[in-house]
Amino acid sequence: MKRLWPSSLVGQLLLVVALMLFLAQGINSFLLYRGAENQNLVEASTAAVARIAYGLDRQAVDRSDLRDVPKRSRRWGRLKTGSESAVTEDMGRLPELETRAGQAFTNMGITFSDIRATFTRHLTTDMSGYLIGANKGDWRNSPINRSMGGDSPPSETRGFVIISLQDADGQWISIASAVRERTPLLIRTLLLQTVTIYLLMLIPLILLGRYISRPLKSLTARAHSFQPGETSDLAEEGPPDMRELIRAFNDMSGRVSSMINEKDVMLGAIGHDLRTPLAALRVRVESVEDDVDRERMIAGIEDIDHTLDDILSLARVGRSSEESDPVDIRSLIETIVDEFTDLGHNVRYQRGEKQIAAVRETLVRRALRNLIGNAILYGKTADISVEKSGDKLMIYVDDDGPGIPEKTIDSMFEPFSRGDASRNRATGGSGLGLTLARAIARDHGGDIILKNRENGGLRATLMLPIG
Missing domain, CATH: 3.30.565.10 (Histidine kinase-like ATPase, C-terminal domain)
Known part of the structure; x- marks a missing residue:
């Protein structure tokens, strides 16, 4: 995981934004997918309601006049009637579709004592002859229509909506409607939308990141290679906050250089002021007659001189004029x-x-x-x-x-x-x-x-x- 996590601030910012966009787009895609599924169910149920209303209207026609009705119209108006509902108790009900269907029939002046709706992946055998929408697109898929550049083949059937209604006589009227799968088009739309969002969001962020990171890298490199006494200031670039940071760094490096220069001057003066009396003391010690005392004094003076040399050398580390x-x-x-x-x-x-x-x-x-x-x-x-x-x-x-x-x-x-x-x-x-x-x-x-x-x-x- 650490390998995937960028080390730079700009890289981490871009990755976090990209992940948040991906999460938001994932939630949005889920909601759109669920909405598309519900829309498919609504369209299938709307077709079923329309066919039921049409079938009831055709049944009201006198049997003698029915001969003049085209066979296609008679097939479209075919409904399953019986004493039992096609939506059994073990099937999951769709209350929203039932409410929509009831409202639609009320608006058409048709009243039913009970309305049931369900969705099933596989249609039962007794409803196979009362299905609408399954052969939709046969004409569009014909060789003649394809040669004329007709519409693309219809979507695959995802399942079926079954609607059953009980009339005033206690009879159940049922019909099934195919639910089409339109998710491939939805997925292509979501992918295009995701790519567009990423381009619109990440490209400006990348440009902004480079605008910020360029002076930040220069500041980091100068901080690593900082040597007291540098006279050139780092160029102030980037957004206002970055410019203020670079300006503060330049001021700080100037103060540090001034302090170190003052320290070197002070240590040089101390070294000179101490070595001069030590040299004079060494000359006087040479006149001591006792050899043991003289050697001890000389050793003490040399020890002080070596200590002073170490202190001055330590203070000058990092300020050496010697090149590598x-x-x-x-x-x-x-x-x-x-x-x-x-x-x-x-x-x-x-x-x-x-x-x-x-x-x-x-x-x-x-x-x-x-x-x-x-x-x-x-x-x-x-x-x-x-x-x-x-x-x-x-x-x-x-x-x-x-x-x-x-x-x-x-x-x-x-x-x-x-x-x-x-x-x-x-x-x-x-x-x-x-x-x-x-x-x-x-x-x-x-x-x-x-x-x-x-x-x-x-x-x-x-x-x-x-x-």
């Missing part, structure tokens, strides 16, 4: 691995196939360094492997450390968060490594996932889009 270029991820990883192995760390890389991805090399290099650094810091070793999954490149960094409790994995991405006791401040670091790495990954359209390994240790997965 095709990079061989395999070569990039090998370079980083060589850096760590040169420092004496146990880092292994399972060399795979060459993989090219459009990334900002400097930022991705920093993200991988953070992940590998964490693996070495908490697990002593780091195993790196690369795997392609669909349109994503999965870079796995595995360690043999204690892992992270499942309930605290999400919180590890929070700034300055360290998790359990094995990841305390004594191990070093600013607590921004994972936060910065995930920000870099998401800036590229990817992400970072942390998961405990079954045999112990932690797996950090850096996902990057390919292409």
Whole structure:
């Protein structure tokens, strides 16, 4: 069902309107069909009433004058008479037809003590000789009439209406009338009506939907690709509500860009104001005579400097002036691995196939360094492997450390968060490594996932889009 349901707002609107039209037309078709059936019954009963009146009129003619009446007229006036009604108790009565017939006979000045009418699919044997309307159209179907381009063949017989009337002497007068089936013409009319309604309703809605969806798609694409600092505004198109929405988006993007610009200026000033006294402090610390104290002071200053660098880098993610270029991820990883192995760390890389991805090399290099650094810091070793999954490149960094409790994995991405006791401040670091790495990954359209390994240790997965 989800496959049939459109994903776009305009598509859903058109589908709902189409379904409602279909439902309304279905109800309308049902009512028209029932009305046509009732009309067929009324026409058949009207013919029966007319033939009864005609038959009674012919019976009033003197027997000697009846010889001058054409045989066709005598056949038309033939009625079944007897002491019992042709409409028995087990047959379903048609009160509406009985009322119509009674009113018609009253208007003609003919009175009956009882009137009965019914509809049956199959005519009983005793009424087969008192049927009207069954041979209607024989002349129209003759070869001569067809060769002259006469009317189309009559509709099929759907059933029969039987009318029985009791006169003042207690005798029952009965006749049967064929009910014709006219639904094929009705179905063609309903189909034509349905197609016309759909064309008149859906074509304007489709045009209106395109008028609305075009600027909506442009707005969605701009929102997805929004980068702070963009100077060009999105063109205001579509209906008034859509134009107002685009105008509000342009104003919001302008305010966001201004706020980020102010933040960058402020962070740049903070970085400059802090690094200058740190550099001066570093020079003064060099004059400390005690080697132990001097090394501790220098380590503290470097820790502050690294923390400040991480904060500034995190703040600038998404505002980097570096363009994305095709990079061989395999070569990039090998370079980083060589850096760590040169420092004496146990880092292994399972060399795979060459993989090219459009990334900002400097930022991705920093993200991988953070992940590998964490693996070495908490697990002593780091195993790196690369795997392609669909349109994503999965870079796995595995360690043999204690892992992270499942309930605290999400919180590890929070700034300055360290998790359990094995990841305390004594191990070093600013607590921004994972936060910065995930920000870099998401800036590229990817992400970072942390998961405990079954045999112990932690797996950090850096996902990057390919292409």
